[in-house]
Amino acid sequence: MSAAPAAQRPVSADGTSEHTSAERYGLLLTAPPARRGWRVVAARVGAMCAVELQKLRHDRTELYTRAVQPALWLLIFGETFTRIRAIPTGGIPYIDYLAPGIIAQSAMFIAIFYGIMIIWERDAGILTKLLVTPTPRSALITGKAFAAGVKALIQAVVVIAIAAVLGVALTWNPLRLLGVAAAVILGSAFFSCLSMSIAGIVLTRDRLMGIGQAITMPLFFASNALYPVSVMPGWLQAVSKVNPLSYQVDALRGLLLGTHAHLGMDYMVLVVAAALGITAASALLPRLAR
Numbered sequence: 001m002s003a004a005p006a007a008q009r010p011v012s013a014d015g016t017s018e019h020t021s022a023e024r025y026g027l028l029l030t031a032p033p034a035r036r037g038w039r040v041v042a043a044r045v046g047a048m049c050a051v052e053l054q055k056l057r058h059d060r061t062e063l064y065t066r067a068v069q070p071a072l073w074l075l076i077f078g079e080t081f082t083r084i085r086a087i088p089t090g091g092i093p094y095i096d097y098l099a100p101g102i103i104a105q106s107a108m109f110i111a112i113f114y115g116i117m118i119i120w121e122r123d124a125g126i127l128t129k130l131l132v133t134p135t136p137r138s139a140l141i142t143g144k145a146f147a148a149g150v151k152a153l154i155q156a157v158v159v160i161a162i163a164a165v166l167g168v169a170l171t172w173n174p175l176r177l178l179g180v181a182a183a184v185i186l187g188s189a190f191f192s193c194l195s196m197s198i199a200g201i202v203l204t205r206d207r208l209m210g211i212g213q214a215i216t217m218p219l220f221f222a223s224n225a226l227y228p229v230s231v232m233p234g235w236l237q238a239v240s241k242v243n244p245l246s247y248q249v250d251a252l253r254g255l256l257l258g259t260h261a262h263l264g265m266d267y268m269v270l271v272v273a274a275a276l277g278i279t280a281a282s283a284l285l286p287r288l289a290r
Helices: 018-029 038-058 061-066 068-084 094-111 114-123 126-131 137-165 174-202 205-221 234-241 244-257 263-288
Strands: none
Touching (some): 061 068, 061 094, 094 174, 094 244, 114 126, 126 137, 137 174
């Protein structure tokens, strides 16, 4: 008896067998491999940062209103003290000396009230939903911190444009401008984490507003943003040495104006400060959701 003929594979409309079609298109029905390790954290940090920045598409009013204060500092304070020549600036016009300090100031003022947003998210129930997802707390905080940095970077571009119109002699070297962007983002990440850490302690917007207003101007005046550290009294020089804003201003001034700066030390302090800020804010984040 002869063997039974082999069953033929069904043929699809395009002339190929169904088995071949399944093999060909099977990848479309298979879930992609899950990210693991640092890729998960990086992806979720990017997602959180993108969510935060989406808010700018719907309301850009904050960026416009925030540009008024640095413009007034440069136009009024900078122009006036350039004429007075009362502050030693190492031979450069005072308005040139002031411009990097105002960039750092405007970035800090954006970031230092970032905790108000996370309290609002707590009150709206958004924070609780985020905390029950698999996203690590550190990724949530890092995403928000770097979103604050990008907002501050947009503000820095506005201040640099105003300074250029006023005739400030800034560098346009692409590598130096990348260094400026890194300094602005790192400094803003620290101050936003400081704000979110305070939010995790005080738990209410009113208290956070009061503390934020109480610490912003001392941080600003206890830095080298307006005047050299050498003209400060001894106790204020000691405060300036532990103030991350001083290192941010030193890096911005060295990169934008070409003055002497300790860039290695500046970036090391900013990176360590941002890392400590993220750690502290991540530890205090669950306290907000209770």
